[in-house]
Amino acid sequence: MSRKSPEELRSHRWYGGEGLRSFSHRTRTRQLGIGADEHLGKPVIGIVNTWSEINPCHLHLRERAEAVKRGVWQAGGYPIELPASALCGETFQKPTAMLYRNLLAMEVEEVLRSYPVDGAVLMGGCDKTTPALIMGATSAGVPSIFVPAGPMLRGHWRGRTLGSGSDMWRTWDDRRAGLVDDGQLAELEEGLARSPGHCMTMGTASTMTSVAEVLGLTMPGAASIPAVDSAHSRMAAASGARVVEMVWEDLTPSKILTAQAFSDAVVTVLGLGGSTNAVIHLIAMARRAGVRLSLSDFDRSVPVLADIQPGGRFLMEDFYYAGGLRALLALLKPWLHTSRRVANGWTLGDSLAGAEVFDPEVIRPLDNPLAKEGGLAVLHGNLAPDGAVIKPIAADPDLLQHRGPAVVFDSYADMQARIDTVPATADSVLVLRGSGPVGGPGMPEHGMLPVPKHLLQQGVRDMVRISDARMSGTSFGTCVLHVAPESHVGGPLALVRDGDPIILDVPGRELRLDVPQDELDRRRAAWAAPESPYPRGYAALHAKHIRQAHEGCDFDFLAAPGKIAEPEAT
The missing domain is CATH 3.40.50.2300 (Response regulator)
Known part of the structure; x- marks a missing residue:
């Protein structure tokens, strides 16, 4: 294997040679208290x-x-x-x-x-x-x-071992359902994240x-x-x-x-x-x-x-x-x-040589997996032409094939204001839009929509939820995420109305809005792009150059091919 010489180091372009700039760079390094033998070469x-x-x-x-x-x-x-x-x-x-x-x-x-x-x-x-x-x-x-x-480190609370995010979501649902009081919640604050x-x-x-x-x-x-x-x-x-x-x-x-x-x-x-x-x-x-x-x-x-x-x-x-x-x-x-x-x-x-499993309950053998598959599934359909994702192992198996009426929220603020008063049933499909890469802005982790309080009190702990948002990796539930294109740029999610039947078929990898095409065409003709609340600054740059979720949400000018030349050695 060939090795660089000290003269081939990138830093040599700053420190090597007899020019004024190299002298200046060495002088400023001495100012930092670093001697020549500590860094040159x-x-x-x-x-x-x-x-x-x-x-x-x-x-x-x-x-x-x-x-x-x-x-x-x-x-x-x-x-x-x-x-x-x-x-x-x-x-x-x-x-x-x-x-x-x-x-x-x-x-x-x-x-x-x-x-x-x-x-x-x-x-x-x-x-x-x-x-x-x-x-x-x-x-x-x-x-x-x-x-x-x-x-x-692991979280601890009242004799239970807890996970920082996942058990936070579960306990908060219990709090909304009236099963956890303020005193218990205050204790949880001190035991959930310990290091x-x-x-x-x-x-x-x-x-x-x-x-x-x-x-x-x-x-x-x-x-x-x-x-x-x-x-x-x-x-x-x-x-x-x-x-x-x-x-x-x-x-x-x-x-x-x-x-x-x-x-x-x-x-x-x-x-x-x-x-x-x-x-x-x-x-x-x-x-x-x-x-x-x-x-x-x-x-x-x-x-x-x-x-x-x-x-x-x-x-x-x-x-x-x-x-x-x-x-x-x-x-x-x-x-x-x-x-x-x-x-x-x-x-x-x-x-990987010598790697061993010391607890087959935590790291399962191939013949006894947690699931044969289902870590992630990619969905397509007229509601997500460019795709959406779901994590089947974190969802209720009974909801992985589901047809239900939409309950639509136009923003996270709208959802927060109305989630506990909407006439939703366990069969409803909660839909959140306006939370994608442009509309969020930045695609916030809003995709694990809360279950309405009256359903929590009935024992419901999961529903089909669909959004152009992300969700925390610590979250769980039947949450369809990253719907692309997002609603803010005119994706089909923008056309969904309350009561529209939505079909989720994870085994069939389908996400579909069961509405006639001519009706969707009429809605499309009447749709207008929402105005951005960010007329300047970094968020304006973000809105102009961000790519959609299925493309990685990078800026178009950063993802562009080509190598930038090294700075001039001046």
Whole structure:
């Protein structure tokens, strides 16, 4: 394997030579307190850290960055920490952190391109940070390794073990039904999320960090380690050391993120019973790498082996003790491309050597899966010409084939105002529009519409719900999501009226509005696009350039092919 010389390092264009600008760059580095022998001729490693005091998922990344630096120094590199936007899931950032995924991707790409960086350590884990970091680094084209934030510890409340999101939804429904009082709810606030780290269910965060690992962008086993486990700090240091070697080897994302890698990522999402949000993120990530991935690639027959909430019973801490992602991937080998190279320099197959399952209740064997298939299903029909997705294992099996009358909400605010007063029955189909990539804006996680209160009090806990929104990866229910095109741009969802019969047929992969075409044509002729409440700023840029859900919700100008030239060495 050929290795770079120090003169071939990207940072040499800043620091090498006898010109005035090189002298200036060296002078400013001395101003930082760094001596010549500490950085000249060594790989400069940018540690892109999404730590923030308002992001509990990343609260520990400030100290983990020190572990990464330790590894970089030990391997002969020079680390520099580069802060980046935190994107705090859906916890605090409104209307949705998804609105800003592409902004973070732009930030990462431009930071890595504009500074004297030879390689990067990407630190994140909360839902949108993982795809954003990887998208940006892929476009920047420098050797990069990902350090996942890791899941938080299990929740506890009144002798019960709880999952941060999934049990929150369940308990809130019980509260609305009058089964949980204010005192119990106050106790739950203090027991649901007990440590730094992202959601400990198989929500979007754990799904996407697992995706990063199977793609080959982490050290083996990195995605499953709980955030506060000492193994997490050791993994961070090992990642810092390894990226230095990746620079010398010129092991860039383009050499790792192949079509086979993305095929394996899809298999992993299905085998984990992972988040529906992975569909959007993986399509965007693949297209940044020049790989054509589409909705149809997710409609595969892969057994669900991870018995983890929300589709199963256990949590990520249990998954780690049961063998973690390496153990699950070892079982999925028949579906994987094990000869491809990954970030540690080995093949995927070599990285899985010795992996074992220590608890077959958590990581199920192939002959006893949680489900033979059903991690995700892709639907089409006159209500979703460009597709929609559903997670069958998180739905009521009796609702997977259903025909019912629509109850329509024009916005999330409309739904909040009327959900408990609409004349809905258990057979009704709740429809939410105005929550797509443009209409949301940013496609908020509004797709798990609440069940009307009077139905909750009757014991109803699931209904068919359809929207152009996303839903939290910790959510569950018979929720049809990502309906494309969205209503805001004139998708068929915009034409649905109260009482219209809607047919959901998951086995048949169909989503249909049972209304005569001539009537739909009349409604189409009368439809007018809603005005945007965002006439300026980033949201206006977003509305102009965002692609639809089935295309990954990337900006058209970021997903465009072609490589940007390196900055001038001035």
